Amino acid sequence: MARKVDVSGQVVLITGASRGLGRALAEAFGRGGAKLVLCARREAPLREVVEELERGGVEVEWSAADVRDAAGVGRLVSAAARRFGPISVLVNNASMLGPRVPLREHDLEEWRQVLDVNLTGTLVPILAVLPGMREAGAGSIVNVSSGVGNVARARWGAYAVSKWGVEALSRNLALEEEDSGVRVNIVDPGRLRTEMRRAAYPYEDPTRPARPSEAVGVFLWLASPESAGVTGERFQALEWR
Numbered sequence: 001m002a003r004k005v006d007v008s009g010q011v012v013l014i015t016g017a018s019r020g021l022g023r024a025l026a027e028a029f030g031r032g033g034a035k036l037v038l039c040a041r042r043e044a045p046l047r048e049v050v051e052e053l054e055r056g057g058v059e060v061e062w063s064a065a066d067v068r069d070a071a072g073v074g075r076l077v078s079a080a081a082r083r084f085g086p087i088s089v090l091v092n093n094a095s096m097l098g099p100r101v102p103l104r105e106h107d108l109e110e111w112r113q114v115l116d117v118n119l120t121g122t123l124v125p126i127l128a129v130l131p132g133m134r135e136a137g138a139g140s141i142v143n144v145s146s147g148v149g150n151v152a153r154a155r156w157g158a159y160a161v162s163k164w165g166v167e168a169l170s171r172n173l174a175l176e177e178e179d180s181g182v183r184v185n186i187v188d189p190g191r192l193r194t195e196m197r198r199a200a201y202p203y204e205d206p207t208r209p210a211r212p213s214e215a216v217g218v219f220l221w222l223a224s225p226e227s228a229g230v231t232g233e234r235f236q237a238l239e240w241r
């Protein structure tokens with residue numbers, strides 16, 4: 001059983017919240033009393049998640065924003081700040097898999113798209129929330145990586161390279177913000193039963209990977225005062241107790 005941590009009153013932006021890990025995070029933070037700020041590209045599936053959360057009494061600001069779109073993400077962050085106050089926690093979860101091919105076969109357009117969504121799409125929300133966090137002198141940014149984000153793996157294309165980039169961005173930002181009160185950490189969620197996992201491993205027994213809800217504990221902890229002072233670190237969600 002995971003440790004109990006307090007996230008009540010936190011204003012938490014989760015990207016890619018319409019399914020998979022992002023949805024499980026939204027549900028867990030909502031249950032913990034956080035105010036939620038959610039996005040994903042497609043409106044209908046996100047709306048369903050939001051309506052369910054609101055039926056459970058959770059306050060949610062949301063928009064069908066693409067993490068590549070600085071203006072769209074900026075509008076969402078501004079609307080959330082007006083309603084709830086500044087974002088105190090950012091979980092950069094949205095990502096796309098792209099083709100699992102050797103680099104010599106990579107289509108350049110797909111390469112650009114994956115790096116744009118996974119790497120630039122991690123920086124865009126950071127740039128939107130960082131001024132508010134710096135002004136508050138506090139904030140927690142959690143960037144979602146992968147098991148292929150810090151070890152060499154063949155045939156993982158732009159996805160693996162983008163996650164190495166996410167890890168470098170996280171570590172450099174953690175250093176840059178050392179004195180500002182803004183913490184930046186990396187989480188490798190592990191093998192989770194989601195659409196992305198099914199696309200990456202189409203022949204795997206789909207019930208083998210863990211449920212996304214099993215991976216949320218470390219995210220709640222990183223968002224809570226219990227993790228004060230922790231920055232520039234990497235965690236494995238399924239091993240965290």
Ligand SMILES: NC(=O)c1ccc[n+]([C@@H]2O[C@H](COP(=O)([O-])OP(=O)(O)OC[C@H]3O[C@@H](n4cnc5c(N)ncnc54)[C@H](OP(=O)(O)O)[C@@H]3O)[C@@H](O)[C@H]2O)c1
Nearest residue numbers: 016018019020021040041042066067094095191192194196
């Ligand atoms: N599942 C695993 O086993 C596993 C393992 C290692 C790492 N991860 C990482 O864990 C995170 C969550 O993965 P998952 O398996 O839950 O993925 P998923 O099931 O494919 O869900 C991805 C979410 O991101 C949204 N999204 C995709 N592109 C977006 C964009 N450009 N802008 C905004 N939202 C976007 C999707 O909604 P729309 O399509 O409507 O935008 C969806 O809500 C990712 O960072 C992934 O790399 C997962």
